[in-house]
Each structure stands twice: as C-alpha cells, then as structure tokens.
Amino acid sequence: MSDLIAVTGATGGLGGRIARRLAQSGARQRLVVRDPSRAPRLDGVEVAQAPYEDPAAFAAALDGAGVLMLISASEHPDRVALHSAAVDAAVAAGVPRIVYTSFLGAGPECTFTFGRDHWHTERHIEETGVGFTFLRDSLYLDFMANMVGDDGVIRGPAGEGRFAPVARDDVAAVAASVLQDPSAHEGATYDLTGPELLTMADVASVLSEVRGSPVTFENETLDEAYASRAKYDAPDWAVAGWVTSYAAIGAGELDVVTDHVMKVTGHPPLSLAQVLRA
Ligand SMILES: NC(=O)c1ccc[n+]([C@@H]2O[C@H](COP(=O)([O-])OP(=O)(O)OC[C@H]3O[C@@H](n4cnc5c(N)ncnc54)[C@H](OP(=O)(O)O)[C@@H]3O)[C@@H](O)[C@H]2O)c1
Numbered sequence: 001m002s003d004l005i006a007v008t009g010a011t012g013g014l015g016g017r018i019a020r021r022l023a024q025s026g027a028r029q030r031l032v033v034r035d036p037s038r039a040p041r042l043d044g045v046e047v048a049q050a051p052y053e054d055p056a057a058f059a060a061a062l063d064g065a066g067v068l069m070l071i072s073a074s075e076h077p078d079r080v081a082l083h084s085a086a087v088d089a090a091v092a093a094g095v096p097r098i099v100y101t102s103f104l105g106a107g108p109e110c111t112f113t114f115g116r117d118h119w120h121t122e123r124h125i126e127e128t129g130v131g132f133t134f135l136r137d138s139l140y141l142d143f144m145a146n147m148v149g150d151d152g153v154i155r156g157p158a159g160e161g162r163f164a165p166v167a168r169d170d171v172a173a174v175a176a177s178v179l180q181d182p183s184a185h186e187g188a189t190y191d192l193t194g195p196e197l198l199t200m201a202d203v204a205s206v207l208s209e210v211r212g213s214p215v216t217f218e219n220e221t222l223d224e225a226y227a228s229r230a231k232y233d234a235p236d237w238a239v240a241g242w243v244t245s246y247a248a249i250g251a252g253e254l255d256v257v258t259d260h261v262m263k264v265t266g267h268p269p270l271s272l273a274q275v276l277r278a
Contacts, residue, residue, distance in 0.1 A: 001096065002066035005029040005179045008052075008086070009071025011038040013142065014101065017172035018069060018179070019045070027180055032061045052086035059093040067097040067182045069175060072118065077237050079114075083121040087128060097131035097182045099175060104138045104191055105253045112248035114241045133178050134189040138254060139245065141165040141194055141275040144203050154217045156246030157225045158200040163254035164193035165203075166261065167270040174264045190260040194269050197257050200249065203272065210276040222247060 005022060009015025010031040022029045023042040030046040033039045039047045048061035052073055062068060068090050073082045083100075090098060103112065106119040118136075125132050144165060147154045171192050178185045198206075200217040207215040220228065225243040232239070248254055261269040270278075 001183075002064055003028050004065045005067055005069065006032050006062050006065035006095070007069040007071075007179075008032045009069075010040055011035060012071065012074075014168045014172060014175075015069070015071045016040050017168055018071075018175045021172055021176035022179065025176065025180060027176075030061070030065065032058070052082040055085050055089040055092070058086055058089040062090055062093040062095050065093070065095050067099065067179055068095050069179055070098055070100045072101050072121070075114070075238055075241065077235065079117040080120045080124070083117070084124045087121070087125050087130070091128045091130050095130070097133070097186065098125055099133045099135065099178055099182065099185075100125060101171070101175075102134045102136045102189075104136045104193065104256060105248070106136060110248065111251045111253055112241070112244045113237070114245070115248070131182065131186045133182065133185040133187070135171060135174060135178070136189060136191050137166055137171050138163060138191075138193045138256070139165045140171075141167045141270065141272055144272060145207060145276065147203075148207060148215050152213065152215050154200055154204055154215065155220050155225070155228055156200065157220050157222050157243065157250050158217075158246040159219055159250035160199050160201075161249040161252050161255065162197040162199055163249045164195070164197050164257040165272065166192045166194045167275050169275075170194070170261045170265070170269045173267070174261055177264050185264075190264060191256060191258045192260055192269075193257050195257065195271055197255065198272065200246075206272045207276065210273060220246075 010019040050057035050061040102118040103115040204217040
C-alpha cells in the first residue's frame, strides 16, 4: 500500500491545517489544489492542480496515492455532483481509501440542507466499494464570531437548542491521525464535536466575555430568518443552507457531544473560549 497521502482543499482553512500537520509528522503528501500559487509552502510536499469537476486531471493528480483526504467543496448548487465526480476519479485512479469531511447528523431529510449533500456523498463513496472513513464535523467553532452582526447581535432560528461546535484544528488533528494509519480507521464514522454543549445564548455570552463588548442572541422564526438575509441577494439554495444551520440547532439535531476527538488524537477538543483567545 502506497504511503503517499493526497490532500485536497489545502488552500483553505481545514485542508491547510491538515497539510501542515502532515508536514510536521514527515508524512509523504501531495496537495491537490485548484491554484498551486496559493498552496502552502511546505518542505518536501508535491503539488498538483485539479478541480473536482475535471475527472481526468483529478485522477492524474492522484496517481500513486494510497489515501485521499477529500475536503468537501465550498458552497455550490450541486455539491453532490462535484463530490461524486471527485470520488469516481479517485476510484478510477486506483486510490484504495478516501477520508471525507462530512457533517454531524447528515441524513437525506436532515434539517440542515447542506447536511443532505454530505449524506448523499457518503452513500456514493460507500457504493463505489472504496475504503472510507467519514469525519462528521459539527459546526466549526472558528466561525462563531462571524455570526455576530455589526450591531453585536446573533440572529437565527436556533431557539434554545444546544450544539457542540468543534475547532478546525481538532478536525485537522483527527484527519492527520487517520490519514497516517488509514487501515486502522477503515469503515469508521467519527462524530467530531467540541467539549461542551452550548445554546446560541451561551455562545453570545462567551463572545461577550472574550471580546469585552456585549454580544446577544435574538431568536428568529424561519420566516424572519429568510427575510433578514434577503439583503445579501444570494441564491435560494445558499440562503436555505445558512438559515437551516440555525434551524438544525433549534430542532435538536446537533445536540451531541462525543469523545471521538479525544479517542483518535489522545487530546481533548478545544473549547469556544480557547479558540477565540488563540
Ligand atoms: N462544519 C462547518 O461548520 C463548516 C463550515 C463551513 C464549511 N464547511 C465545509 O468544510 C469544508 C472545509 O472548510 P474550510 O473552512 O477549510 O473551507 P475553505 O477555507 O473555504 O476551503 C475550502 C477548500 O476547498 C477547495 N475547493 C472548493 N471547491 C473545490 C472544487 N470544486 N475543486 C477543488 N477544490 C475545491 C477550496 O479551493 P480554493 O482555495 O481554490 O477555493 C479550498 O481549498 C468547506 O469547503 C465546507 O464544505 C463546514
């Protein structure tokens, strides 16, 4: 089995963290990116250029890889097609294992509409018969500060629902560990969460404390949430994804805290306060 690890998304927040961790461990890796000029500069690392939507280039970029880290694509009207094209190209290239970043509670009818894309991608990966490990990430702690409006208010239909957001650093640590010993994790699905269940009001309170200025949470109905986001003039599928990420919390679908980060990496996951202070 080849020890070459192919990593996508290395120009982004999560893939870049995974690539840096693998480089620190001295793992053999090839970064498969859309724009090589933006790939992280890491010693001894190969770089190949291929988007998910170009199967020939993507398969060529994976030549000789023993495992693929497939980072889910950025928001897109048909992410499942993009992911399926990448998976099929990897299988055609003979890559024996895929590690995929999915979403906590992914399901065909889950409230968070983007979570449905992840479910369909997981099923597509399984149907090809390739070895797999799924990393089902909760919402990223890193983005909690971005939810605050200019007026210091977080708005969304999350109600009093609880969730346990996870740091991209912890997801990257799990991924790096899995990628360096993929057979030990074959067929596993890890639910990656932070250490604590929080309501949106709790998130606002931690943000207030760390920032030293007030942040509050105002619950919205679904209709109010769609109306308050109309100003962005974004496509319907994108707005639905944003709104339903809050609604999934309100519905209790993310009310999960696990020890999977600890189990795989041997260290506890970071908290919201730790990520904000870092
Ligand atoms: N759990 C959560 O809360 C949460 C939140 C946001 C996103 N996500 C998901 O997690 C993924 C990773 O998060 P992140 O923070 O690292 O996102 P990010 O910083 O936006 O990085 C996304 C990476 O994917 C690459 N990419 C996107 N579309 C691609 C395509 N069609 N072909 C090849 N590469 C493509 C991007 O390449 P370029 O640099 O060329 O654009 C970038 O390197 C996201 O893409 C998204 O699916 C999860």
